[in-house]
Amino acid sequence: MAQLQKSIEKRNALVKATIHLVNNNGFHATPMSKIAKMASVSPATIYLYFDNKQDLVNKVYIEVKAAFTAYAFKNYNTDIPVAEGFEIIWKRIADFKLKEVQEAMFLAQCDNTPMIDEASRQEGLKHLQPLLDLWERGKREGIIKPLSPYLLYAYSINPLSFLMVMQQRGVFQLNQDHLEDAYQAAWGSIKK
Amino acid sequence: MAQLQKSIEKRNALVKATIHLVNNNGFHATPMSKIAKMASVSPATIYLYFDNKQDLVNKVYIEVKAAFTAYAFKNYNTDIPVAEGFEIIWKRIADFKLKEVQEAMFLAQCDNTPMIDEASRQEGLKHLQPLLDLWERGKREGIIKPLSPYLLYAYSINPLSFLMVMQQRGVFQLNQDHLEDAYQAAWGSIKK
């Protein structure tokens, strides 16, 4: 019998086109027809890979989020001291946001709009657990402030998103010196 | 002759409906017909007050942004010492985001998506000038770190937006203690 043979390249092209178009126009202003055209595929073909438009964007979100966290936690493991672990993760996240600008912008947009299903949002959140664990450990060891993880995230990790959006809009140019300053500010605002 | 008589209440109702619907569904998923219905007005009536959908959302953005900055800088003037001025502004901003949740959410969404015209975005940015001036003064006086204003903003003001979004989503409950912690983190990350 014939084999399942759906091309992984076609799927990738669809994902990439979705990210690009949603970044520039937003979810509802990117028609399936444009996604198809940019991926050099018929509109009907999209439906061989995804159930519908919502499913497409949900899946892209989860995949990009997974790639992001894999990148962020690449060199981290739970044996590393808290301060060092934080630096490793923070800098990997900064790296990701500078190198994978398209993906990072896409995540920022998803996280700030009602574009994504609540279920997919939850799914994406799960991947951040190692960071929450690190903070718990830091608090237990008396190294970082005993604050809600949301405050810690807000003041140490999330500001990067803002900087990235400003950079993307050409408002200012983020360089290596800025990043070092930003890291100091991030760590300074959470360490005890 | 007959007078110009367009009702300010109708316009306000349209603005309010736009904020509410865009918050919950996003710009492109809120039809003019729904905005009209929520404002108890005929769809055609919207076009007496606004040129088109894009104009509507641009104008709402600029008006909400203006209200936000007016609120933020209410008790501030340039004679106040830097540290005190920062505290006043920061706490007013926090106040606004907690009290005018709908308006604040709307701004967050506009600032993170391609929903608004670039021109309107620029227009909205202008209003923040007093804060940039305050930072310049702080740097001259050697009170705050000599960083790019974007870094200062990212680590002191912007985290509030993140906290607000999390609160809005019911992820966690922001209370007065949290706010004091957040203020300390904000000031700590920018003072020299």
Add this chain to the structure above:
DNA sequence: AAGACTAAAATGAATGTTCATTCTTTTTTT
């Protein structure tokens, strides 16, 4: 002060377009 007049304001229905999705046919793969 009542009625008639006028222009703005408001409306509901119509229009034409855009778009997600499906259908039917063709192409590719095994």
Add this chain to the structure above:
DNA sequence: AAAAAAAGAATGAACATTCATTTTAGTCTT
């Protein structure tokens, strides 16, 4: 040859905007 993959065209729904009327409320006349 058969079954999956892909395609392009067709379908029908949703939507922004416009159109043709009606309503409202100032102003003028008497």
